[in-house]
Amino acid sequence: AVKRLERQGIIEIVKKDLQNLVKLRNDLEEEN
DSSP: OHHHHHHHHHHHHHHHHHHHHHHHHHHHHHHO
């Protein structure tokens, strides 16, 4: 159960990182 919670936490962190990457990419594309 602990491993599953850790995995869910990692997934949430990855989702946030992916969202940040998408925002950065959109900002860069808008500048170009």
